Amino acid sequence: MENLTEEIVLHYLLGELSEVDQFALEERYIADSEFYTLLCEVEDDLIDDYVRGALTPDERQRFEGHYLPSESNLRRVRFAQVFLPVMDKAAQALEKSRPVGGRSFWKRVSSSMPGMRGTIGFLAALVSLSIAGGGIWAIRLMHEEIAAARLESSRRENELFQMMDIEKRHNDQLAAEVEQLREQIRPSAAPVLSGVSKLVMVAETLRDEKALTTPCLIIPTQTERVQLIYKMEDSGYPSYRAQLFSSSGDEIWSSESIHPRLDHSVATFTITLPANKFYDDFYTLAVSGVSKTGNVDPLGKPSFQVEKR
Amino acid sequence: MGRSLTGDSLKKLLDCFDTDHDRAGEKYEELRRALIRFYHGRSIFFAEECADEVLDRVSRRLQEGVEIKNIYSYCFVVARLILFEKRKSPDNRKVPLEESALSTIINPDDDSAERERMLQCLDRCLQQLPPESRALIIEYYQDYKRDRIDRRKAMAKRLGLRRDALANRAQRLREKLEQCILDCLKK
Numbered sequence: 001m002e003n004l005t006e007e008i009v010l011h012y013l014l015g016e017l018s019e020v021d022q023f024a025l026e027e028r029y030i031a032d033s034e035f036y037t038l039l040c041e042v043e044d045d046l047i048d049d050y051v052r053g054a055l056t057p058d059e060r061q062r063f064e065g066h067y068l069p070s071e072s073n074l075r076r077v078r079f080a081q082v083f084l085p086v087m088d089k090a091a092q093a094l095e096k097s098r099p100v101g102g103r104s105f106w107k108r109v110s111s112s113m114p115g116m117r118g119t120i121g122f123l124a125a126l127v128s129l130s131i132a133g134g135g136i137w138a139i140r141l142m143h144e145e146i147a148a149a150r151l152e153s154s155r156r157e158n159e160l161f162q163m164m165d166i167e168k169r170h171n172d173q174l175a176a177e178v179e180q181l182r183e184q185i186r187p188s189a190a191p192v193l194s195g196v197s198k199l200v201m202v203a204e205t206l207r208d209e210k211a212l213t214t215p216c217l218i219i220p221t222q223t224e225r226v227q228l229i230y231k232m233e234d235s236g237y238p239s240y241r242a243q244l245f246s247s248s249g250d251e252i253w254s255s256e257s258i259h260p261r262l263d264h265s266v267a268t269f270t271i272t273l274p275a276n277k278f279y280d281d282f283y284t285l286a287v288s289g290v291s292k293t294g295n296v297d298p299l300g301k302p303s304f305q306v307e308k309r
Numbered sequence: 310m311g312r313s314l315t316g317d318s319l320k321k322l323l324d325c326f327d328t329d330h331d332r333a334g335e336k337y338e339e340l341r342r343a344l345i346r347f348y349h350g351r352s353i354f355f356a357e358e359c360a361d362e363v364l365d366r367v368s369r370r371l372q373e374g375v376e377i378k379n380i381y382s383y384c385f386v387v388a389r390l391i392l393f394e395k396r397k398s399p400d401n402r403k404v405p406l407e408e409s410a411l412s413t414i415i416n417p418d419d420d421s422a423e424r425e426r427m428l429q430c431l432d433r434c435l436q437q438l439p440p441e442s443r444a445l446i447i448e449y450y451q452d453y454k455r456d457r458i459d460r461r462k463a464m465a466k467r468l469g470l471r472r473d474a475l476a477n478r479a480q481r482l483r484e485k486l487e488q489c490i491l492d493c494l495k496k
Contacts, residue, residue, distance in 0.1 A: 031381035
């Protein structure tokens with residue numbers, strides 16, 4: 001990101017551009033998403049520098065005089081005043097939990113926070129979060145941290161062996177399921193069990209490279225029900241949304257709140273529908289994660305073909 | 310998306326952004342965010358409603374058969390018109406912030422009860438994020454000045470992202486946390 005451009009954006013945020021220049025800059029960030037990202041980053045950094053006391057006295061005065069007196073900007077600064085100390089403490093705690101000769105920061109951070117379960121690093125981060133806020137968890141978590149530190153070396157070794165076993169079982173399970181998927185796409189093998197046709201679909205991130213991209217579900221005439229089984233990596237959402245569309249875009253089925261079955265990091269859910277809802281056609285299953293705040297994030301759109309015989 | 314947009318008018322508007330429907334939707338949302346930012350920056354109340362008004366008016370022009378060659382320039386022209394209308398409106402006369410609101414920012418220890426509530430909400434909101442997102446946001450917002458620039462460059466390289474793509478991801482996470490805290494405080 002160019003320094004000159006950032007300087008101009010800074011002047012804009014501090015109200016130091018002429019009206020003509022303001023409009024020129026605004027037109028640019030409305031039309032150019034990369035420039036808009038730059039503007040937001042300069043703004044966040046300005047707020048953060050103010051909260052951390054890193055502005056010069058002159059910059060501080062200009063910030064408090066122009067930027068601060070606005071409801072929305074006040075809200076953002078208030079957020080930063082809470083957010084930044086927590087982030088700083090969490091970062092320090094994670095640095096301290098680094099083993100000797102350790103891994104990259106990213107690997108340390110992501111491996112120290114597997115899901116919601118604690119390693120020493122995550123416990124240390126929790127302790128730091130609580131200390132920073134003077135919150136109600138502080139005393140309890142400090143005791144846990146001391147106990148966890150004593151047990152860390154032997155528990156870590158046991159954990160690693162357990163993780164190796166789990167990963168091996170997981171890989172074996174996925175290999176079996178991929179093989180089952182391959183069986184289903186062979187036209188001569190139409191899986192019908194008590195009037196039910198099943199199709200297992202695996203998300204791209206889990207899929208074996210040799211698997212065909214568009215699986216085929218064979219529905220013999222006696223079939224009463226169809227089961228679509230979808231497997232994906234658990235993305236940590238509290239619930240998921242799924243919609244089934246025909247090739248013409250018609251919605252065949254949808255559910256706003258799916259809670260998949262979790263097996264380690266693999267999430268599985270099953271949709272059971274009457275067989276008469278399907279025709280010889282291509283179908284798409286749109287899967288999205290739904291956060292607690294209601295934000296919907298698209299995760300995948302696997303397609304499959306149906307042949308009725 | 311825009312409240313008064315019908316299916317057909319929305320489709321016409323989205324077609325101006327991209328032929329691919331999904332990409333068009335993303336660009337629509339990016340534009341809407343930028344318009345909201347524009348109105349916030351100009352101290353206009355109800356910035357979201359103003360942004361929606363821009364998109365409604367542009368959509369109506371498309372329905373009337375107006376040919377728009379550059380949708381972004383056109384939206385900006387309409388945005389400026391609405392800005393001038395709002396400035397003249399008595400409803401948008403700038404009301405000075407209360408001294409107490411400003412002083413709690415400048416002297417944060419003056420309002421420890423509110424701060425404590427925000428911290429509890431932040432703790433809850435952080436735990437709702439996937440671990441990778443939590444890790445990203447912790448690392449992204451460290452350091453000052455040159456160290457911060459270098460750290461972010463290194464992060465982008467390590468994650469295989471363009472610099473602006475990383476920035477975008479971090480900003481969206483930060484906005485998500487901010488909104489989550491606001492929602493939590495209302496409860």
